Amino acid sequence: MEWFNDFWSTYSTLVFSVGVHALLALSIWLTLSCGLLSLANAAFMGVGAYVSALLTLHLEWSFGSVLLAGGIAPTLVALIIGAPVLRLSGVYLAMATLAFGEVVRITVLNLEITGGPEGLNGIPLATEGWHIALILAVTVYGLARLRRSKVGRAFEAIKEDEVAARLMGINVDRYKLLAFSLGAFIAGVAGALNAHFTFFISPREYGFENAVDILTMAVLGGTSSLIGPMLGSSILTLLPELLRSLQDFRSLVNGAVLVLVVLFLPKGLWESRRIRAFFKRLKGGQA
């Protein structure tokens, strides 16, 4: 037990980060599953983090309602910018959402209430391990249900062939907006959770680099199932820690791992079909 306490006091922040990053990777998985390459999730996370932190600091809302508000605020933003932005596709959508992210970052950087470049300090440490575990579990369960429903099939159809999906009676614009704003909600909640265990948030944490990191987690793990994004986010969160002994070479190895995965496993580490085939072979070999 003592061993656990030692471990926890050293690594609890890291464990929390794994959970929050998993939520972020799932949030971008959702938009990717609908064929949308959106890089707005870091900004949505930032909106959630700031809104929730401000509500805690100034209005002393309860943690539950703060988390909810942290999810709803970016959802509303997503609904507003979604209508014009989601007319774009592919790289153009990525560029527009990146630009939106910069707008959010620069706005936060220059506002009085957000503390400008200094960010917000002294956010109460309200997040506990079970909060993250519960929210992650509910999210995974909800997304798994969604996948197996008409909504999941509609997303997949839109991803594969938008015209054919339209002619199957799917309201493509509405479903894209649904994926986009639901992704914003998850990212916002992740941001709110994050703000309440790091004590401190600043605009730097929600910029371009983070937007790309979130995408990398999902792509590294693989987007063909829900396991992929969680695996990818865990690896990318833990790898820098495991490579701590390499010191200056850390990011070099980190980058090399990414390049190798992209080269040899273009569909990500966890590709359901490949893994199912592997187990089938294994079973066949034993029989």
Add this chain to the structure above:
Amino acid sequence: MNAPQQPNLLSIRNVGKHFGGLHVLQDVSFEVPAGSIYGLIGPNGAGKTTVFNLITGLLTPSAGQIDFQGQTLIGLEPHRITHQGIARTFQNIRIFKEMDLLENVMVGMHDHLNYGGFGIFLNSPACRAAEKKARERALELLSWVGLDHKADMLADNLSYGDQRKLEFARALATEPKLLLLDEPVAGMNPSEKTILMEEINNIRNRGYGVFMIEHDMRFVMGLCDRIAVLNFGRIIAEGTPDEVRNNPDVIEAYLGKEDE
């Protein structure tokens, strides 16, 4: 099905379409009666697929009216038009290759699954029942085209002919009243064509209206009740296969004019 003397299912009146100065369709008019197989033929580039794109709302006509069951389709978005009861297949097959056959067909049922977000999340009995019914119906539709034994195969792994059949089943899943087929036998061998001819006849006998674009003359003439001929964006003939076959304008469009 005992409705008294059904009116025309689809009526196209004086429809024109131009892209800038390029007139693709001019003053196109014809009527597709209910419960029949109607054919639209014409040389390459005559504007046949454009007609389908106008009907299904992928394009908006520059002029004229398109009515389905007495109601205009103009200005409706494609998914609304599907909802009205029109389904189509594509000249260059557009199935969802990364899904299995069952899922492909179930995408077509999208409109008819009426459970909401909470039902999905809570896995409500209503949601489960609807999904189960949809799966059974999808299997039934797959069996109509003889693909039920491949239901959990990935659509990408199907042969060309089977992909076309899957597209039929998927289109039928939207519960259409009119099925638009864009060159259904393109790239098929004669025996596949014969099987497909039966298939389409069966579909008609189940009460669907069929409207097809086709190049294969023998196929069209053998199957359609009425045929319209499109050439350079205009209808040059309309009637029963026999009438059309003997129309001098049609012969000229296909074989060229005799030197005098």
